[in-house]
Amino acid sequence: MKLEDWHTHNALCHHAVGSIEDYIRKAIELELNTIGICDHFPFEFLKNIERIPYEDYAITLDEIKDYLSLAESLKDKYKNIINVRIAFEIDFFENQESALNTPLYKYKNHLDYILGSIHILDFHDGRGAWGFDDSRFRIDYNYYGPDKVYMEYYKTAQKMINSNEFDFDIIAHFDLPKKFNNIPNNKEIINNEVMKTLQLIKKRDVVMEINSGGLRKDAKEQYPSKEIIQEMYDLDISILLGSDAHDPNYIAWEFEKIINMLKKIGYNHLVHFKKRDKSYMEI
Secondary structure, three states: OOOEEOOEOOHHHOOOOOOHHHHHHHHHHOOOOEEEEEEEOOOOOOOOOOOOOHHHOOOOHHHHHHHHHHHHHHHHHOOOOOEEEEEEEEEOOOOOHHHHHHHHHOOHHHOOEEEEEOOEEOOOOOOOOEEOOOHHHHHHHHHHOHHHHHHHHHHHHHHHHHOOOOOOOEEOOOOHHHOOOOOOOOHHHHHHHHHHHHHHHHHHOOEEEEEHHHHHOOOOOOEOOHHHHHHHHHOOOOEEEEOOEOOHHHOOOOHHHHHHHHHHHOOOEEEEEEOOEEEEEEO
16 A cells, blocks of 8 residues: 555744655655645634744744645645645644634635644643643643643543534544653543543544654654554544654654554554545555
8 A cells, every 4th residue: 555644744834844845755755645734723813822932833824825825836746646635733722713713714725634733731720821742841741740731631632622613634643741751640540531532533523643753752652552542443433644744754654563553453444635525545
């Protein structure tokens, strides 16, 4: 089978290297069937993010048109060689869906899919929102401890999935709080929240990303863990692969290893997106 990578970033997001065309050319070199271009949607219209260095996290509102125009021109340029799919990775912020949808609405017809993500938590205790996967906020992670971070993360994920106003197709890096190899102490309570979240994913019928980026982090494990993927398989939750590459050299990172694991668990299909419509391919 020819592989597909649905989660890549580039220099336009302000924290990756390489142009969009660099990623497409590398994907062609690797003989991928599809490359997903999905930069982070802007943050500056959101409230209560004073502590967040969002200028490092995403493109700006003023850059959206240029991003989409460039991606669409390259999609056309390489259409006879590789499928280029265009997307946004969008962070969920509770009770701010209306603020998000105002700028997003005008661009939705350009998108093949949307990744729904959580990188930022707010415990509403006066400390303010912070990026739990950002090494600059390690003091906050240590202040709350892994159990509280994991719990808040999954509670927030549940709110994201239950929100009718938050439109997305794929959940990215499902157990991201483990990035720095922080493991919760009360695993049973956290696992209960994981299962509640998986049940909601199944009910909403969104796709779960198997993200190989975690293999390059301190966790040394894909997102989500093998144990969670087994639960996903038992629930018949659909999946696809993403490298979360922020450098063209990380495209399709360890995908063969991931595919072998998925087959052993029982998966035999991956999802493909085009204009927000799902189809399936065998693995």
